[in-house]
Amino acid sequence: MTDQPLTILLLEDQSLVRAGMRALVQISEPHAHVLEAASYEEAVAQAESTSIDIAFLDIDLKDSRSGLDFLRWLRVRELDTRAIMLSGRAEKDIVMACLNEGASGYILKDMESDGVFRRALDTVFQGSIYLPASVIGRGGFSPALPAAPVPVSPESLGVTGRALEVLYYVCQGLPNKSIARNMGIEEGTVRKDYLPKLFRIFKVVRRTELLIEVSRRGIAIPQPALLPDTVR
Template sequence: MIRVLIADDHAIVRTGLSQLIGTADDLELVGAADDGEQAVTMAAELRPDVVLMDLSMPGTDGVAATGRIVAADSSVRIVVLTSFSDQTRILDALQAGAEGYLLKHSEPEVILAGIREVMAGGSPLDPKAARVLLTHRRNPGPEVKLTGREQEVLRMVGDGLPNKTIARRLGISERTVKAHLTNVYQRLGVTDRTQAALWAQRHAQWHTQGQPDQGY
């Protein structure tokens, strides 16, 4: 049996997916979370094989939840099931650790097949998601270049350290830490600390430009 956890903030979607999974003899629904934070907690408690993850949820979104679930247990397979097919959402989800990306308007048999495929080691991708991923691999965009000090700050953010601790360790002010983070967000193309931390965790090494800044 493939143990499945659903994460979606819409009750009607959770109900529909629960009923769909109930039609398959080889699938077992172990739980249904209504936000990302609950999905992280339930994944740790219930240890599902596959999580069907929505992206747009209040509080902890699907990308952040995916990263935290995979970081805690790399054996859990995440299949994104969402209404969004834009490039940024797709790449963020896959970068966070999702192994599949399907759209909610997919036929029921496609969703069931996606759960089985990811358990078999595959990567079920909606055609739109596959095109985005292929285009990105062909044209990955400009190389991310961070200064030595920006790398130090980002690495500590990836370790979960708050600004106050980072400032103390580097011997700089919290205001300077925030300034470095603003630059890091712009260069990585992310909008918040969680996304930056996920980027840092997924890229253990990156190209260094210049030396760590001195004197501040």
């Protein structure tokens, strides 16, 4: 993450849960500017008035529109907001649906202790992806394990330069069009050159599988401004 304070949105309709989340977020990121929303409409209003770095979105709101609807709203407008879904449900199909819509993480709200939830938050703030065990499978980084995996650097896997930038934006949940705009390149270059290269390196065939591998290996992806000045 950058040295600038993060602007973080908490979309959660239960005030007590939201207050507890706010306290944990401020422990992990004490300088963050934390915004709150209890509904889809409030979240939209916050996003329209402020640039949000990370949004923690409750999937099941007591509203006609959900946190997943707000995620779709973010992606349609091509906003560079990293969206982390919050839910009490760990079914793989639900998690995968969120990843397909552009989420870049999924945290279970019914974890056994605040310590585990804080570890999930720390994983997100360090630039990696947190996913439940139902998705990353046996041996991966899951709430049931006592410790996080040994971090792997993307450079050690051969992911450097522009390919590393693309990996960062993929992990942000951005579509190819937004990635190309941010990098000043053609969308076809992202789709035909960089994504296939990343798929080969991680031995996957689609973007959701790439996110799962990043989570499983505990890879933290630096923001493009922090990337070393390498030959591209």
